[in-house]
Amino acid sequence: ETGVTQTPRHLVMGMTNKKSLKCEQHLGHNAMYWYKQSAKKPLELMFVYNFKEQTENNSVPSRFSPECPNSSHLFLHLHTLQPEDSALYLCASSQGQGWNYGYTFGSGTRLTVV
Amino acid sequence: DAKTTQPNSMESNEEEPVHLPCNHSTISGTDYIHWYRQLPSQGPEYVIHGLTSNVNNRMASLAIAEDRKSSTLILHRATLRDAAVYYCILPHYGGATNKLIFGTGTLLAVQP
Numbered sequence: 001e002t003g004v005t006q007t008p009r010h011l012v013m014g015m016t017n018k019k020s021l022k023c024e025q026h027l028g029h030n031a032m033y034w035y036k037q038s039a040k041k042p043l044e045l046m047f048v049y050n051f052k053e054q055t056e057n058n059s060v061p062s063r064f065s066p067e068c069p070n071s072s073h074l075f076l077h078l079h080t081l082q083p084e085d086s087a088l089y090l091c092a093s094s095q096g097q098g099w100n101y102g103y104t105f106g107s108g109t110r111l112t113v114v
Numbered sequence: 115d116a117k118t119t120q121p122n123s124m125e126s127n128e129e130e131p132v133h134l135p136c137n138h139s140t141i142s143g144t145d146y147i148h149w150y151r152q153l154p155s156q157g158p159e160y161v162i163h164g165l166t167s168n169v170n171n172r173m174a175s176l177a178i179a180e181d182r183k184s185s186t187l188i189l190h191r192a193t194l195r196d197a198a199v200y201y202c203i204l205p206h207y208g209g210a211t212n213k214l215i216f217g218t219g220t221l222l223a224v225q226p
Contacts, residue, residue, distance in 0.1 A: 002157070033213070043158070043216040056213065090157045100146065103214055105157030 003027045006091050006106035014114055015081060021109045023074040023091030032074040033103070034066060035090040043090065049074060081113045118202045123221040126192045134187040134220055136202030141182050145205055148214065149176065149187050151198040158201065158216070161187065197224045 004025045013019050023032065034046040048056035049068040063085075065077040074091055088108045095101040119137040126132040138147065149161040162169055162176045164185075169176040175188040189196055201219040205212055 002159070004157075035216075042218050045213055045215060048213055092157070100163075102148070102160035102163060103150075103158075104160065108157050 002104050002106060004091055004093055004104050004106035006089075006109050008109060009107065010110045010112075012112045012114060013078070013081065015083070017081075018077070018079040020078065021076040021089055021091075021111075023076075023106055025072055025093040025104070027093060027095075027104060029093035029095050029104070030071050031094045031096060032068060032071070033092040033094075034074065034076055035092065037088040037090060037108075038084075039087070047076075078111075081111075083113050086111055086113045118204055118217060120200075120202050120217070120220045122218065123223065125223045125225060126189075126196075127225050128194060129191050132189040132192045132196070132222065132224075134189075134200050134202075134222065135184065136186070137184045138202070138204055139183045141204060143182075147176065147178060147182075147185050148203045148205075149174070150201045150203065150214075150216075151196075152201070152219070153195075153198045161200070192222075192224045194224050194226060197222055 007022045011019060030051050032049045035043045036046055037043045045058050046060045047066045052068050052071055063080050067075040088110050090105055090108045092103045092105045094103045146163050146165050148163040150158040151161050152158045162171055162174050164176045164178055177186045199219040199221050201216050203214050206215040
């Protein structure tokens with residue numbers, strides 16, 4: 001366990017389904033992040049939250065909707081996804097936005113869209 | 115933003131030291147150098163970071179060139195569990211957000 005917990009670990013969903021990914025950290029970190037990792041590709045940053053406020057949306061399609069109710073929890077709501085959205089979705093947190101802080105990643109949710 | 119260049123892949127033998135290079139010739143004076151690794155089917159894991167001086171921790175050592183245009187991650191005795199993709203990352207500044215942008219990294223294979 002890294003201190004960042006993601007659930008579920010695996011998810012299979014149809015293109016018309018609605019599902020949510022959950023990320024939780026109790027490290028006292030103030031910044032949280034969603035990344036997407038498609039097969040054979042580098043991690044792509046999707047969203048950044050700092051003190052519950054979204055500070056970055058990296059041109060992510062609206063079928064991905066993030067929610068950050070507090071500094072410990074981050075959700076990614078999914079609806080009407082496409083097969084090309086199948087990927088490993090990773091959550092990370094950091095103490096702050098300065099560069100003397102490392103990121104702690106969760107183990108990810110492996111999403112398959114059918 | 116400064117970019118990094120790493121070899122696509124490297125091989126090592128178990129129990130031997132591994133030196134993973136990274137070039138960052140456009141680094142600025144305040145850029146930290148971060149290293150992460152990603153084991154198969156897992157999220158990335160923080161390894162080490164530094165600014166100017168060499169850094170050591172329980173996982174690895176980071177040797178930073180005097181001109182800061184390159185750095186080397188040193189695994190002192192490679193084990194099979196060190197087989198992973200290793201990422202050398204400089205910060206990306208954009209708007210209100212500082213963030214880590216990952217490249218393709220170096221795939222390290224460790225032979226028994």
